[in-house]
Amino acid sequence: MSDWRDDLLRYLPASVRRRAQELSEAQAQSVVEIRMRAGQRVEFVTDRSGAFELDWRPGAPEVQSTLAALCDHSAYARQEEICQGFVTVRGGHRVGLCGRASVQEGRIVGLHTVGSLCIRIARPILGAADGLMPALFDASGRPRSTLILSPPGCGKTTVLRDAIRQLSQRGQHVCVADERSELCAVIDGVPQMPVGSRTDVMDGCPKAQAMQMLLRAMNPDWIVTDELGRAADAQAVLDAMRCGVAVLASAHADGLTALRSRPELRGLMDAGAFSGYVLLQRRGRIASRYDARGEALHEA
Template sequence: MSNQRLIQDFNEVIFKGMDLKIKNILSRLPLTFLLGIDEIRLRVNNPLMVCKMKEDFLINDHGEIVQSVKEAYIVKEKEIHNSLQLLSQYSLYSIEEELSKGFITLRGGHRVGITGKVVLEGGEVKTIKYVNGLNYRVMREVKGCSRTVAQIIQRDENDIYHTLIAGPPKSGKTTILRDLVRAFSMGNGRSGLKIGVVDERSEIAGCHRGIPQNDMGIRTDVLDCCPKGAGIINLIRSMSPQIIVTDEIGSKEDLIAIREALNAGIKMITTVHGASMEELLNRPYIAQMIQDKLFEKIIFLDNSNGIGTVSKVIEVNELFKKEELEHVS
């Protein structure tokens, strides 16, 4: 995403969903600093905070970075309320479904996470009221960041390996996934592949009113806000994808659906939280997928040298061969 596009998004999208006082404070930040922000945090009775490159910064009412909580601007309840009204265009009912998921997706793929009092109905989250926190997450496409990962998972011109991308939060998993979809869909000098994306949390395509705000390529179909298990089955039946992509797997339903995809001859690329094999194997359904060899490659990211940093690649077949040899010895 270009700086010009990001400046436009701040002015026309992100700031438009903020209380005027908060907007005016943030507008005073140096432009170069503003363009590097990943998150803007509003919490009732707490300092106005922005996050950049894993570091938090407190902001005072003059738009200056300060070190002390006493110097920082303290966000008021009415400013959270006003911001939520602006985000919903003064109709909270119209965003009730999004509130039940805990976030609102904005034009441009940016999103606002929401915390407060959860209202349950039939054991499911119906909505969130008495909102006490908003997290404005700035979306950035980083085109080309997946080149190393793409080379690792490309079997040949028209085929890839079943791949699980693992890493801790903020390691760039979703950013890499997004760029992989675009690259394989476009072809980039090779044959483009048909891709189906199940975007349960609207993070990959960043759909706004059903339309992807991120560049997903010309051969990509997106199911937005759809549970992964149901979405995978739907794509298999209706869209004849060569690759299905999802984010953050881990449930029994995911396991069943991924097996269905593999049985249909469809390749999978997906992600999971976990910084090591030990962490992955401590999660029952992820461990089952690995033990059943549903994935051929597991790629670990750590973001130590920026987005797309690969810390380890595990060949699943080799992993089990090694375990078998150790068991025999």
């Protein structure tokens, strides 16, 4: 049985569990998402742009019980994540949520009557960062801070996760600011993903604060973080680099032009903060590489 079924099946309603158990190994490996919507058929989405559906339609209580089980009956401890519309569960799988938001003074303070779950199956792909690794060191073997760019769904997180593992295996001390628990999926202090034995994870903490804490406390060779986007993130990256620590990060953008159009991140480019940029296309493949000035180095 594949890993996701080991992690997830016991939390899912009996009908979904039964159908998942009936899947062949190949079918199970192709499942990338399980979608549950109140009143609609449960859908298994596969990586071959297809989907198969169950006859069973869960009601809202079943969707909510599934969420409660996925959260280990500890929604109170996951409230910040839930307010952001997701929870990361055992095995590193990410569950996206839709429901009715409670807003106070413009801030989401709760998500109630959850009616849709999108369980995204996390699969570490060993070797996903093989193409990236040479770009992370210069000719003399010194680390080069690098920003990975791609539109959503192209495998940034997978590549970043494998890069963490490979850096760690090369003897580098890697500290991860894992705000959404996506990179390392820490549960009870233990990363659920293969991220190497020299990796320390600051989990669930806002990136900018996490990077400052890691810088002060953990003496890292590398700080790795996912999805830079806020001005505070950019400032924390600059602080780390001024301290001589290499940063490996990712951001949503389909190219350097799109990156420059984001004022929070343009400052990083102008300051020459990163020694290189890597643009990914589908399935984590490298489409282009750029130097610190944004000049193309290599076209795939």
